[in-house]
Amino acid sequence: ENIYRHIEDGMAPLEAAMQGAGEIGFTIVSISVSLVAVFIPLLLMGGIVGRLFREFAVTVTLAIGVSLLVSLTLTPMLCSRFIKPVRPDEHGRVFRFFERGFDALARGYRRGLLAALRHERITLAVFVATLAATVALFVLIPKGFFPQQDTGFISGFAESAQDSSSSAMSRRLLQLADIIGRDPDVAAYSVRSGATFNTGNVAISLRPKAEGRTASADQVIRRLRQAVSPVEGVNLFMQAGQDINVGGRSSRTQYQYTLTDANLQELDQWAPRVLARLRELPELADVATDQQNDAATARVTIDRARAASFGISPALIDATLNDAIGQRQVAQYFTQTNSYHVILEVTPALQQDAALFGRLYLTSPLTGQSVPLSSLVTIDTSQTGFLSINHQGQFPAVTISFNLAPGAALGEAVGAIETAQADMGAPVTLRGSFQGTAQAFQSSLATQPYLITAAIIAVYIVLGLLYESYIHPLTILSTLPSAGVGALLILMAGGYDLSVIALIGIILLIGIVKKNGIMMVDFAIHAERQQGLAPRQAIYQACLLRFRPIMMTTMCTLFAGLPLMLGTGAGSELRRPLGWAMVGGLMFSQAMTLFTTPVVYIYLDRAHQWVARRRRALKAPMEPTSPPAPAPAP
Secondary structure, three states: OHHHHHHHHHOHHHHHHHHHHHHHHHHHHHHHHHHHHHHHHHHHHOOOHHHHHHHHHHHHHHHHHHHHHHHHHHHHHHHHOOOOOOOOHHHHHHHHHHHHHHHHHHHHHHHHHHHHOOHHHHHHHHHHHHHHHHHHHHHHEEOOOOOOOOOEEEEEEEEEOOOOOHHHHHHHHHHHHHHOOOOOOOOEEEEEEOOOOOOOEEEEEOHHHOOOOOHHHHHHHHHHHHHHHOOOEEEEEEOOOOOOOOOOOOOOEEEEEEEEEOOHHHOOOOOOOHHHHHHHOOOOOEEEEOOEEOOOOOOOEEEEHHHHHHOOOOHHHHHHHHHHHHHHEEEEOOOOOEEEEEEEEHHHHHHHHOHHHHOEEOOOOOOOEEEEEOOOOOEEOEEOOEEOOOEEEEEEEEEEEEEEOOOOHOOOOOHHHHHHHHOOOOOOOOOOEEHHHHHHHHHHHHHHHHHHHHHHHHHHHHHHHHHHHHHHHHHHHHHHHHHHHHHHHHHHHHHOOOOOHHHHEEEEHHHHHHHHHHHHHHHEEEEEHHHHOOOOHHHHHHHOOHHHHHHHHHHHEEEEEEEHHHHHOOOHHHHHHHHHHHOOOOOOOHHHHHHHHHHHHHHHHHHHHHHHHHHHHHHHOOOOOOOOOOOOOO
C-alpha cells in the first residue's frame, strides 16, 4: 500500500519500492516482533491449557516469522516489477465506485478526528471509561472451560437399584434401547452391561446435520430424557461427546466433584446429604453419584454347635451355598464347532426367593438324614452392603457428577457447589475437590488474569526496546481496552462464556489491534523528527496518512474471522468463540482507536515534556556555579 501510494504520486516503481519499504520496514518489524511477544508467556504455561496454547503459539510465531521475511524482501521486489503507474482516467467503473466510497469515508474520518482533537478531555474520558468497562466486563462475564460441542455422539450411563439382578438390568437396557431407536435423529445405538450388575452403558450416534438433523445433541438428550422417564426401575444419564476431555475418570455425566474422607462411615453419611443439596442447585442438571453402598445383603451366621452335632462342618455349609447361588462351573463339553460350560445352581426363580435358605438341605455324615439349612444358620437381611468402594489418593471417595443446566456456565456451577458445601457445615475431614474438566477449569481460571497481564507486559517490554521509550509503548497499548470491551460484549450478546477458546481470541487480539497504534505512532515520530512538526500536527497527519492501511488490515483480519464465527460444521462450537471474540474486538477497537489513540498520544507527550522539565528544574540548582572573577589589581 505504501509503495502504491508513492507510485500514484508519480514515483517510478523501483524507486517507490525502495522508499516505501524503507519507510515502513521498522513498522513491520515492530508489529511482527510485538505480536510474537504476546505468545511468550503462553509457551511457559503448563497443563492441558498450556499444551493447547503452546501449539497455537508456535504455529502463529512461525507463520509471523515467514511473513516478516517475505514482507521485507519478496514483496518490495514484486511491487517494483509488477505494479505499473496507472492514470486516474484509466481505471474502471468498479474501481472508481469504491474509490469514491473510500474518499467519502476518509473525509468523514477527517471531520471526526478534528472533533476528537478539539474535545480532548471528552475523548480521554471515553478512553478511561473503556478501560474501566474492560475490567468490569471481565469480572461479570460467565466463565467456562471449553464450549459445549455437538459432535453427533451421545454417551449414556444406565443405573438401576443396587439390589437389581443382571437379568433384570438386561431387560431394562433393552427397553431403553427400544425407545432410543425410535427417535428420528438417532442413526445407530448400542447397549452393554456395566461394571456392576445394576449398571449399563449406552452409545448413541446421531444423524449428520447434512442429512436433515435440526436438533442439537443437547436437545436430543433432553428429548430422550423425557422419553425414557416412564421406564421403571432405571435412570439414564446422558452427555454429549466432546473432542477434548480432561481426565481419565469415567462418570455418569460430564463434570465431576469428588468427596474424600479417611472415615468411611462419615463419608457414607455425608455424601447423600451433599448429593441432595446439589440437586437443588438451578445451575446443575442430571446430578448423579457413584456411591454403591445400599445393596441388599444376607448375613449368614452358622450355629457351629448344632452343626457339629450333625457332623456338618462350616466348609460343607459354604460349599452348599456356593453350589446353589455361586454359579459354579462343574463341567465343560466340547463339540466340533463349540464348547459348553455346565453351571451348577438352583433355578433362577429360587435365587430370587427370600425363603431359599429354608429349602436347601444338607446330608448329615453321622445319620445320613437330610438336615434343613435354616436349622443350622441364622439369616439377617436387615443390613445393606457395598457393591463397590471407590478410592482417590488411597482414601475412600464418592464422585458426584453433573451436567450444566441450559444457560448456565461452568464457572457459575463451580461457585454454586463450593458455596453449597461451605454452608452445610460439613466436618473438616470431608474434603471436596473437582476432577477432570472441572478441575482443569479451576486451574485455568486462576491463571487467566496473570496470563493476560504477562502478555501485555511482554509486549510493552519489546516495544520499549524497539522505540527506546517508555511513553510510546503506552500509546500503542492504549488500543487494547477497546478490543477487550468489543470481544467481551459480543461474547455476552452471543450467549458465550469466557472459555479457553475465547481467551485465545483475546490473546490474539492483543497482538493484532496494536498495529493501529504502531502505524500511527511510527509516522507521527517520523513527522516530528524529519519535518519538525509539533506532536499534535504530527499525529493528525499520521492518522490521515495511515487511515487506508489501517482499514485494509483490519477488514482483512475481520473477514478472516467470519468463517470461524459463522461455521456450522460438526464440532464447530469449539472454534466459534474464537471468531466471535476476534470480530467483535476488531470492530469495536477500530471504531475507538482511530479517535482515542491520537488524544492519548498528545496527552502522554505532554506528560513526558512535563517530567523532562521537572528533571531539568531539579538538576539546575545542583550544578556548581563558577566563582566570581577576581578584581583587577590597581
